[in-house]
Amino acid sequence: MRIDQYLWAVRYFKSRSIASKACKKGQVKVNDQIVKPSREVYPTDKIIVRKDQINLSLEVLDIPKSRVGAKLVDIYRVNTTPKDAFKQNELQNLAQDYYRQKGEGRPTKKDRRELDDYTEDPN
Structure with a gap:
């Protein structure tokens, strides 16, 4: 079975075309290749x-x-992802949430001035 079809069948991607694009971008490795x-x-x-x-x-x-149900995925693969990989991603998301809430857009002129005052050299 093709790698893009396999990743779609075991529910790592919603569609085979998305799985195919991930392979083309170099986001999928088999045996470290x-x-x-x-x-x-x-x-x-x-x-x-x-x-x-x-x-x-x-x-x-x-x-x-063919594509399998979510409950049957473990028959076809073993998840060997380390637990700390998920914790690191959670910390990154928390840092992004602290800096600026999603949807606020670019910093305003006032925000930029405040940043400049904060980072300005006291000399």
Whole structure:
């Protein structure tokens, strides 16, 4: 089975075209090699997918015939992603939320002046 089709079948991507684009961008590695979407996947392959700034790693156990339900995904893969990968992403999101709320847009002129006053050299 193709890598893009496999990632779609085990529900890492919503559609096969999104999985294919991720492969073309170099966000998918099989056995530590960047792959094209047409690369065949076999049991015991180790896959790393870069998604939402997290490197998700998995090991292929079996190849599904088609897209599987969410409860059956664990039959076809083993999730080997370390737990600290998710914690690091949470900290990054908290830092972004503290700086500026989503939807506020660019800093205003007043915001820029306040930043300049804050970062200005006291000499």
